[in-house]
Amino acid sequence: MSNTSGQAYAFLSMTPIKAGEDVRLRAYIEGLARTRPFDRLRRTHFARLVILPDWVNDPSQPKADHLTSQYLIFSATFDGPRDSYLDELGKRLAPEAKEIWGRCVGCPPSARGAPLKRYLLHNQIDIGFFVAAYPDATVETVKRVLAQRKQLADFAVRTQGLEASELRHAYQQEF
Amino acid sequence: MAEPERILVLTQVNGNEHDMASTTRTTSAARPPAAAASAAAKRAKSAGGAGTRGRTSGTPRAARRTRVSASGHDSPAAKAAARSDGADTTLGTASRNVDGKAIAITVFSTVKWPGRVWLPAVFFVGSHIPTPFARTLSRLSFIHFARWTLVREMPDNGQQDESLHYPHLYFESNFNGGWQEYIDAFSHILTTGMKIFWGTSYGFPQPLPTGPFKVYIQRNEIPASHFHSAYPQATTTMILSGLELQEKLERFDEVSADLSDEAFAECWRDLLTDVQGLL
Numbered sequence: 001m002s003n004t005s006g007q008a009y010a011f012l013s014m015t016p017i018k019a020g021e022d023v024r025l026r027a028y029i030e031g032l033a034r035t036r037p038f039d040r041l042r043r044t045h046f047a048r049l050v051i052l053p054d055w056v057n058d059p060s061q062p063k064a065d066h067l068t069s070q071y072l073i074f075s076a077t078f079d080g081p082r083d084s085y086l087d088e089l090g091k092r093l094a095p096e097a098k099e100i101w102g103r104c105v106g107c108p109p110s111a112r113g114a115p116l117k118r119y120l121l122h123n124q125i126d127i128g129f130f131v132a133a134y135p136d137a138t139v140e141t142v143k144r145v146l147a148q149r150k151q152l153a154d155f156a157v158r159t160q161g162l163e164a165s166e167l168r169h170a171y172q173q174e175f
Numbered sequence: 176m177a178e179p180e181r182i183l184v185l186t187q188v189n190g191n192e193h194d195m196a197s198t199t200r201t202t203s204a205a206r207p208p209a210a211a212a213s214a215a216a217k218r219a220k221s222a223g224g225a226g227t228r229g230r231t232s233g234t235p236r237a238a239r240r241t242r243v244s245a246s247g248h249d250s251p252a253a254k255a256a257a258r259s260d261g262a263d264t265t266l267g268t269a270s271r272n273v274d275g276k277a278i279a280i281t282v283f284s285t286v287k288w289p290g291r292v293w294l295p296a297v298f299f300v301g302s303h304i305p306t307p308f309a310r311t312l313s314r315l316s317f318i319h320f321a322r323w324t325l326v327r328e329m330p331d332n333g334q335q336d337e338s339l340h341y342p343h344l345y346f347e348s349n350f351n352g353g354w355q356e357y358i359d360a361f362s363h364i365l366t367t368g369m370k371i372f373w374g375t376s377y378g379f380p381q382p383l384p385t386g387p388f389k390v391y392i393q394r395n396e397i398p399a400s401h402f403h404s405a406y407p408q409a410t411t412t413m414i415l416s417g418l419e420l421q422e423k424l425e426r427f428d429e430v431s432a433d434l435s436d437e438a439f440a441e442c443w444r445d446l447l448t449d450v451q452g453l454l
Contacts, residue, residue, distance in 0.1 A: 012324065012345070014329065029400040032401040033271070045349075045405050046349040046405070047403045048401065050281050055283065055339075056395045061341070065285065065343070105333060125324060128295065128302075128322075129302055130302070130321075133313060139405045142405070142417070148424070152454065164436040164440035168439045175428075
């Protein structure tokens, strides 16, 4: 089990979708690109919602595996501990959670707060191997260094040709 | 006398700011993925383009239909899923797998019985011991985060019985660049690693040549319905460069604090020469 790399956590859950709810669920999730609800969970580097209609079977398999329900896969890579992240999810994603996990078998009726957290934990699949390019950088750090990088490049071009004293003054003003 | 050259370099640096989709990192000791991808793309093309992806090819959708039919599970829901993949993008994948420059890939494969023992061992070693595979993977600077795991059973929520004949290998990656280039780089640079991870999966065709491997991944890929990146316009290279730049800038602040103006300016020019590859 390797759900962490540095300070980054890799969460994965698979929840069975209620019979007859898959079309509405898919339509709702596909609309999330407009509202970007995971922006409200500021520790989230990446997140995805995937509907698994059935197992992928290869013709060379002696037997085929089939799901009796379609499954909703929720995967997120975020900063810090899992429990506090799911607490935040239960609060800040509550409006969407009702429409998402509320369409899954076994989800508590409120689909928010501590009951939703327990539900997601119950359906968590531990990760075997997790790799991160920048395991110790939080979302906040990433955004800061990206802004700083751009700022430095702009500054370098803008200050070409300045006298030494002017350059130093400009640098001290900028950084 | 070196000043005009510096000015030219800095102008070039600024020009590159808007061309940030590079999938290579100049400090990487590995073969540059873009170069590998380019070479692989040429080979794939000369081999008949078996690895092409997109609406013009028809291969992935045809493959997916074949898979669904072969499994005897050509349900309305499965058909709906296939229909709503979203339009393929210029990045070579469904639009819902894309957020800005970030791309999601989600792949399942069915694992043969030796994989029940082999893959947990691979995961353990990979997670606890620095391996050439992990080092190379971290140098593939177009991957933000990737993960593998085995799904052996489904959590019990009171739904119908979901007993499995086989474990299923889950793989996901969050990367930037293009789908084709990603698979090419994986196949050419992590050839052994691919065999280690997918060698116990049914139908795995070996990573090289890339054409059949791409068809395999396409057949086994499940498109996302929603994909989110906190920094959708950032490539992994930009982030790693930014982190390295931050360290150098902190050192510059320490070193230059007590210098004369002239020495500060010289130190600044040295810094820019040093970090131009990071901007």
